[in-house]
Amino acid sequence: xxxxxxxxxxxxxxxxxxxxxxxxxxxxxxxxxxxxxxxxxxxxxxxxxxxxxxxxxxxxxxxxxxxxxxxxxxxxxxxxxxxxxxxxxxxxxxxxxxxxxxxxxxxxxxxxxxxxxxxxxxxxxxxxxxxxxxxxxxxxxxxxxxxxxxxxxxxxxxxxxxxxxxxxxxxxxxxxxxxxxxxxxxxxxxxxxxxxxxxxxxxxxxxxxxxxxxxxxxxxxxxxxxxxxxxxxxxxxxxxxxxxxxxxxxxxxxxxxxxxxxxxxxxxxxxxxxxxxxxxxxxxxxxxxxxxxxxxxxxxxxxxxxxxxxxxxxxxxxxxxx
Numbered sequence: 001x002x003x004x005x006x007x008x009x010x011x012x013x014x015x016x017x018x019x020x021x022x023x024x025x026x027x028x029x030x031x032x033x034x035x036x037x038x039x040x041x042x043x044x045x046x047x048x049x050x051x052x053x054x055x056x057x058x059x060x061x062x063x064x065x066x067x068x069x070x071x072x073x074x075x076x077x078x079x080x081x082x083x084x085x086x087x088x089x090x091x092x093x094x095x096x097x098x099x100x101x102x103x104x105x106x107x108x109x110x111x112x113x114x115x116x117x118x119x120x121x122x123x124x125x126x127x128x129x130x131x132x133x134x135x136x137x138x139x140x141x142x143x144x145x146x147x148x149x150x151x152x153x154x155x156x157x158x159x160x161x162x163x164x165x166x167x168x169x170x171x172x173x174x175x176x177x178x179x180x181x182x183x184x185x186x187x188x189x190x191x192x193x194x195x196x197x198x199x200x201x202x203x204x205x206x207x208x209x210x211x212x213x214x215x216x217x218x219x220x221x222x223x224x225x226x227x228x229x230x231x232x233x234x235x236x237x238x239x240x241x242x243x244x245x246x247x248x249x250x251x252x253x254x255x256x257x258x259x260x261x262x263x264x265x266x267x268x269x270x271x272x273x274x275x276x277x278x279x280x281x282x283x284x285x286x287x288x289x290x291x292x293x294x295x296x297x298x299x300x301x302x303x304x305x306x307x308x309x310x311x312x313x314x315x316x317x318x319x320x321x322x
Contacts, residue, residue, distance in 0.1 A: 003304070003305070003306075004302050004303060004304040004305070005025060005302075005303040005304075006025050006300045006301070006302060006303075007022060007024070007025035007026065007052060007300065007301040007302075007303060008022070008023040008024045008025055008298075008299075008300050009021060009022055009023060009052070009297075009298075009299060009300070009301055010023055010101045010104065010105070010295060010297065010298050010299075011062075011295070011296045011297040011298075011299070012097040012100055012101060012293045012294060012295045012296055013097070013238075013293065013294060013296060014093035014094070014096045014097045014100075014239050014291055014292070014293040015093065015238065015239035015240060015268060015272035015273065015274065015291050015292070015293075016238035016239055016268065016270050016272050017061075017063070017093045017237055017238040017239035017241075018061055018062045018063070018238075018296075019062070019063050019064075019065060019091075019093065019094045019097030019098070019101075019293070020052065020053075020058065020062050020063070020064045020065070021064075021065045021067055021079075021097065021098055021101045022052065022064065022065065022066045022067060023067055023105075025300075025301075026048065026066050026067075027041065027044070027045035027048050027066075029041055029045075029066075029068065029080075031069060031071070032071065033071050034068065034070075034071055034078050034079075034080060034116050034117055034118040035118040035119075037068060037078075037080060037118075038080045038087055038118040041066070041080055041082075041087070042086075042087055047311045049064065049082045049086075049087075050084075050311050050312035050314045051301075051303055051310060051311045051312045052064055052301060052312075053082065053083055053084045053312065054084050054312030054313050054314045055309075055312065055313045056309055056312075056313065057301050057312065058084065058312070059084070059235075060083075060084045060233045060234055060235040061235045061238070062083070062084070063081060063082075063083050063088065063091055063093070063094045064081065064082045064083065065079045065080065065081050065082075065091070065094050065097070065098055066079065066080045066082070067079060067098075068080060068116075070114075070115075070116035071116055072114070072116055072121060074114055075113075075114040075115060075116040075121060076102070076107070076108060076113045076114060076115065077098070077102060077107075077113075077115055077116070078115070078116035078117070079094075079095070079098055079115060079116070079117055080117075080118060081094050081117070083231065083232065083233045084233040084235075084314070085232055085233040085234075086232060086233075087118075088165060088232075089117070089118060089119040089164055089165055090117050090118075090119045090120075090122065090136070090137055090163075090164030090165065090243055091164070091165075091242065091243065092134055092136065092163075092164065092241065092242010092243045092244075092245065092246065092274075092289050092291075093237075093239045093241065093242050093291065093293075094242075095115060095117075095122055095124055095132075095134045095242065096124070096132040096134060096242065096289075096291050096292070096293045097293040098115065098124075099113065099115075099124045099126050099132045099134075099293070100126075100130070100132060100292075100293035100294070100295060101293075101295060103126055103130075104295045104298075108126060109126070110125075110126045110127060110128045111125065111126060112124070112125045113125070113126065117137075119137055119164060120137045122134060122135065122136060122137060123135035130292060131290055131291065131292050132290070132291065132292070132293065133288055133289065133290040134242060134288065134289045134290075135279070135286060135287075135288050136163065136164055136242070136243070136246045136286065136287045136288070136289060137163075137164050137286075138284040138285060138286060139161070139162055139163040139164070139246045139247055139249075139250035139285050139286070139287050140161065140162055140250050140254070140284075140285055141159055141160070141161045141247075141250060141251040141254050141255075142160045142161060142162060142203055142204055143159065143160040144159050144251075144255070145157055145158075145159070146158055146159065146160055146168075146201060148192065148195040148196055148199055148201065149195060149199075150191045150192070150194075150195050151191065151194070151195070152191075156170060156192055156195070157170070158170040158192070159251050160201070160203055160209060161247035161248070161250060161251045162203060162204070162247060162250075163242075163243040163244060163245070163246030163247030163248070163250060163287065164242075164243035164246060165210065165211050165243045165244075165247075166202075166203040166207055166208065166209040166210060166211060167209065167211045167212070167213045167243070167244050167247040167248075168192060168193070168196055168209050168211070168212050168213065169213050169215065169247065169248060169251060170192065170212070170213070170214050170215065171214075171215050171216075172188070172214040172215065172216065173215075173216040173217060175188065175214065175216065175228075177216045177219070177226045177227075177228060177269060178219075178269075179269070179270065181228075181269075182228070182236060182269065185214060185228040185230075185236070185269070186230060186234075186236060188214070189212040189214060189228065189230035190212075190230065190234075192212050193209075193210070193212050193230065196209050210232040211229060211230065211231060211232065211241075211243075211244060212229070212230040213227055213228070213229045213230075213241065213244045213247070213248065214227060214228045214229075215227050215248070218265075218267045219267065219271065220267060220271070220273075222265060222273075223265040223266065223267040223273055224264050224265050224266065224267075225248075225264075225266055225267065226267040226268070226269070227240060227241065227244065227245075227248075227266060227267070227268065227269070228269045229241040229244045229269075236269060237268065237269075238268060238269070238270050238272070239268050239272055239274070239291070240266040240267060240268040240272065240273060240274040240291075241266075241268070242274060242289045242291070245264075245266045245274050245276045245287070245289055246276070246287035246289060248264075248266065248276075249264050249276050249277070249278050249287055250278065250285045250287060252264070252278075253278045253285055254285070258278065259278075260277075260278050260279065260280050261277055261278070261279070262277065262278070263275060263276075263277060264276045264277065272291075273291075274289050274290065274291045275289070275290040275291075276288065276289050276290075
């Protein structure tokens with residue numbers, strides 16, 4: 001018996017945003033629905049999330065995914081997404097990273113594959129080019145033109161939309177959408193999220209709005225918009241954000257600004273892009289997001305019980321240890 005736990009992970013990045021898929025060595029969550037397994041993960045094994053996501057093995061930028069046996073027989077895999085502070089319902093860039101990881105492992109070939117997630121089954125197509133198109137969960141705008149007041153008295157207006165996570169979408173062209181502008185954008189987005197929390201504004205069923213998405217005109221003539229997305233853990237999304245782009249195009253479609261099947265190219269704060277389209281299925285808005293991921297590492301994490309930081313350096317000490 002080794003005196004430490006080995007966790008095999010495959011790291012990738014999708015349009016600049018890193019994903020870490022846990023291949024083996026993760027907790028045993030049983031074989032129930034993914035939503036039930038996520039609840040067990042959170043209640044009994046949160047230490048594992050922290051150990052793999054937080055320093056010294058991870059960082060606030062990484063999104064993790066625990067590879068699971070799917071609950072539904074027609075799915076090729078199940079996945080539970082998480083980050084440095086908690087759990088994510090669905091992750092667009094992470095799903096692209098997962099599909100590319102499964103292809104790297106030789107588990108799948110080009111074609112359409114179904115992935116089981118805690119918020120529903122997601123379809124993803126691996127193209128011969130290596131690109132991946134994710135067919136996301138039904139997306140919609142929950143409320144338009146919602147006003148919140150910042151601590152300085154400024155009134156900010158945005159839309160509350162769902163794309164697999166909850167977003168507050170704000171047009172804010174007055175900022176510098178370049179690497180140099182990231183500190184100012186981060187501060188502003190955090191002020192908005194604080195105002196939303198303080199005001200008690202939520203998504204459907206009182207769910208917290210934990211993503212803030214700011215928009216401005218694109219830098220490239222080939223794109224339609226440039227965004228800055230503040231993630232729940234405090235980091236910004238290097239990619240255009242798959243669930244955020246889904247929320248955005250659902251809102252645009254509902255307001256009549258884009259048509260079904262029309263291309264929307266979303267640009268990230270670093271200049272990477274996703275191609276997005278609205279598809280209508282049984283009256284629901286089903287966004288598709290196309291992007292590319294690249295595997296960057298196939299490695300083992302070592303969890304040594306003698307290490308005082310074996311469970312990560314987390315902002316919260318409320319972790320359930322084994």
